[in-house]
Amino acid sequence: MKILVCISNVPDTTSKINFTEGDTKFDTNGVQFVINPNDEFGLTRAMWFKEKQGAIVHVASVGGSTAEPTIRKALAIGADEAIRVNAEPTDGHFVAQQLAAVVKNGGYDLIIAGRESIDYNGGMVPGILATLLDMNFVNMCIDIEVDGNNVQASREIDGGKEKIKTTLPLVIGGQKGLVQESDLRIPNMRGIMMARKKTLNVVEPIEATVATSDIKFDKPAPKGAVKLVDANNVEELVQLLHNEAKVI
Amino acid sequence: MSVLVYTESDSGKFKKNAFEVASYANAVAKLLGTTATAISINANENESLGQYGISKILNVSSDQLKTFNAKAYTKAITQAAKQEGAKVIIVSSSSDTKFLAPIVAAKLEAGYVSNVVTAPESANPFTVKRTVFSNKGYAHTQIHTDNKVIGLSNNSFGLVENKTSVSIEDFSPELNDSDFSTKSIEVDKVVGKTSIADADIVVSGGRGLKGPENWGMIEELADILGAATACSKPVSDMGWRPHSEHVGQTGKPVASNLYIAIGISGAIQHLAGVSASKTKVVINTDPEAPFFKAADYGIVGDAFEVVPKLIEKLKEFKAQNA
Numbered sequence: 382m383k384i385l386v387c388i389s390n391v392p393d394t395t396s397k398i399n400f401t402e403g404d405t406k407f408d409t410n411g412v413q414f415v416i417n418p419n420d421e422f423g424l425t426r427a428m429w430f431k432e433k434q435g436a437i438v439h440v441a442s443v444g445g446s447t448a449e450p451t452i453r454k455a456l457a458i459g460a461d462e463a464i465r466v467n468a469e470p471t472d473g474h475f476v477a478q479q480l481a482a483v484v485k486n487g488g489y490d491l492i493i494a495g496r497e498s499i500d501y502n503g504g505m506v507p508g509i510l511a512t513l514l515d516m517n518f519v520n521m522c523i524d525i526e527v528d529g530n531n532v533q534a535s536r537e538i539d540g541g542k543e544k545i546k547t548t549l550p551l552v553i554g555g556q557k558g559l560v561q562e563s564d565l566r567i568p569n570m571r572g573i574m575m576a577r578k579k580t581l582n583v584v585e586p587i588e589a590t591v592a593t594s595d596i597k598f599d600k601p602a603p604k605g606a607v608k609l610v611d612a613n614n615v616e617e618l619v620q621l622l623h624n625e626a627k628v629i
Numbered sequence: 630m631s632v633l634v635y636t637e638s639d640s641g642k643f644k645k646n647a648f649e650v651a652s653y654a655n656a657v658a659k660l661l662g663t664t665a666t667a668i669s670i671n672a673n674e675n676e677s678l679g680q681y682g683i684s685k686i687l688n689v690s691s692d693q694l695k696t697f698n699a700k701a702y703t704k705a706i707t708q709a710a711k712q713e714g715a716k717v718i719i720v721s722s723s724s725d726t727k728f729l730a731p732i733v734a735a736k737l738e739a740g741y742v743s744n745v746v747t748a749p750e751s752a753n754p755f756t757v758k759r760t761v762f763s764n765k766g767y768a769h770t771q772i773h774t775d776n777k778v779i780g781l782s783n784n785s786f787g788l789v790e791n792k793t794s795v796s797i798e799d800f801s802p803e804l805n806d807s808d809f810s811t812k813s814i815e816v817d818k819v820v821g822k823t824s825i826a827d828a829d830i831v832v833s834g835g836r837g838l839k840g841p842e843n844w845g846m847i848e849e850l851a852d853i854l855g856a857a858t859a860c861s862k863p864v865s866d867m868g869w870r871p872h873s874e875h876v877g878q879t880g881k882p883v884a885s886n887l888y889i890a891i892g893i894s895g896a897i898q899h900l901a902g903v904s905a906s907k908t909k910v911v912i913n914t915d916p917e918a919p920f921f922k923a924a925d926y927g928i929v930g931d932a933f934e935v936v937p938k939l940i941e942k943l944k945e946f947k948a949q950n951a
């Protein structure tokens with residue numbers, strides 16, 4: 382089985398978000414970039430397939446050279462090879478078209494992407510990718526087993542989960558649950574050394590359509606001060622929620 | 630040309646978000662000088678959509694579509710869009726619609742924008758406002774394509790009544806076997822309990838509750854309020870609560886009217902996923918807990934004393950207002 386894990390290079394979850402150039406761009410100043418958490422779960426699951434079922438695991442990311450440290454980290458965790466499509470990931474439609482070209486060239490059976498990137502929260506790349514490639518698709522995937530061409534997967538639904546049967550070739554939008562939190566791996570020295578020698582192919586983007594563009598950003602208005610209610614006067618909270626907030 | 634909205638139902642009953650996306654579709658239709666058409670799948674009481682400005686309903690009744698199937702549902706929606714000449718397709722932000730929306734977009738070569746929070750800011754260029762960076766920012770996004778798919782954030786537009794007379798037409802999408810190449814084999818869903826996505830009120834517990842055995846009072850508080858229960862990430866990582874209750878940046882997003890955080894410190898990753906809630910209440914022993922900076926109301930106190938009192942006061946309140 383040949384697996385492609387799609388890696389989105391995103392600001393660390395603790396990042397403060399600011400915008401620049403007249404609020405038209407995300408300000409990357411002082412921001413630490415990491416593997417998108419949903420992709421980290423997917424990559425770790427891919428490592429399981431590599432170790433238990435002899436899968437070959439490649440990673441791909443659409444991004445400029447600044448994405449390379451994140452890609453190297455994926456190699457250090459254990460991916461065999463990496464592909465970087467040398468283009469700014471302008472929107473999910475653009476990224477999906479680039480990844481579709483990568484998949485066609487590489488002949489992958491299973492494409493593991495994340496439910497969403499935690500930067501622009503598009504939640505669209507895996508679905509568009511699957512459709513462009515005419516592959517099966519499971520979104521919000523929290524479990525996947527592969528036996529030959531047969532796949533049993535689970536996905537999260539509102540209020541529970543659903544078991545799904547399908548076949549390869551398949552694209553998933555993965556998330557926590559694919560592996561446990563404690564299974565996530567911090568690259569060790571040996572992994573980091575080996576990652577330096579692994580192939581990182583840089584390919585130029587194909588021509589693609591741009592469907593959407595962000596023209597301006599802003600931030601939510603700062604919050605007013607919290608209204609404190611005395612612990613011995615809980616009744617007041619009930620009244621405030623009823624009369625002032627009007628939520629009960 | 631019209632605006633097409635997919636109005637979701639569960640066991641025949643429209644979800645609350647169906648009325649919200651219907652209200653939204655009506656607003657978009659007005660802006661574009663057209664009318665709003667809904668497609669409903671195996672829903673009863675289609676007329677109720679007329680309350681929210683829908684003038685035409687394509688009613689799909691199909692045994693094949695009894696359980697959700699993203700590909701097959703997509704086919705129904707795209708065929709309806711073609712029949713109606715609809716260029717703008719509107720869906721909610723449920724797990725199911727987040728599954729199908731990108732497929733619909735790819736099939737229709739439409740630009741898709743998710744997590745939209747307001748009516749379009751302009752029709753030409755078509756510009757919408759959406760949340761980005763897990764609610765830490767907003768983007769104003771233009772869609773350049775002819776066809777457009779909009780995913781509306783839960784609880785962002787609200788219900789807007791607009792009584793309209795509706796015509797209901799039966800609609801039978803053409804489906805074939807290949808549309809069912811992913812098959813649902815088992816649905817494991819809590820019955821008789823509101824899910825986090827559908828809830829108006831969410832009661833959430835963190836590590837401050839010390840152990841799973843103490844969730845009884847959280848459940849009881851949620852019961853009184855008709856709320857869903859949720860938890861912070863460590864609570865689900867330790868197995869005190871199921872993963873499906875984990876909310877935050879890497880868990881489920883919460884956009885309820887009221888979010889009550891009990892024994893939760895308010896780490897940035899937690900707040901990012903719950904800040905879209907309209908009113909936030911925090912109960913925490915530590916007055917320095919970051920959640921107090923993000924909340925509307927707070928009680929500095931021990932959850933094991935405050936929550937039982939709150940339950941008691943709410944019971945009295947319910948009795949008086951019943």
Ligand SMILES: Cc1cc2nc3c(=O)[nH]c(=O)nc-3n(C[C@H](O)[C@H](O)[C@H](O)COP(=O)(O)OP(=O)(O)OC[C@H]3O[C@@H](n4cnc5c(N)ncnc54)[C@H](O)[C@@H]3O)c2cc1C
Pocket residue numbers: 394418834835836837838860861862863864875876877878879880891892893894895896897898899902912913914915918930931932933
């Ligand atoms: C990549 C990444 C992603 C993450 N994503 C998420 C996410 O999606 N969601 C999430 O929740 N977290 C997430 N986290 C974890 C986050 O950083 C915090 O560790 C977590 O939210 C803390 O959970 P908590 O508030 O329950 O626990 P703690 O931080 O331990 O806080 C417990 C709180 O309870 C209070 N307390 C103690 N006893 C009582 C009492 N008797 N009564 C009342 N209050 C009491 C304490 O004062 C304290 O404030 C993520 C972290 C990382 C690194």
Ligand SMILES: Nc1ncnc2c1ncn2[C@@H]1O[C@H](COP(=O)(O)O)[C@@H](O)[C@H]1O
Pocket residue numbers: 386387388389390417419420441442443444470473476493494495496497498499501502503504505506507
């Ligand atoms: N620039 C990118 N390069 C590679 N994969 C990406 C990129 N952007 C998004 N993805 C993949 O698509 C998933 C969903 O992203 P999005 O649709 O942007 O929310 C991510 O979790 C990644 O797996």
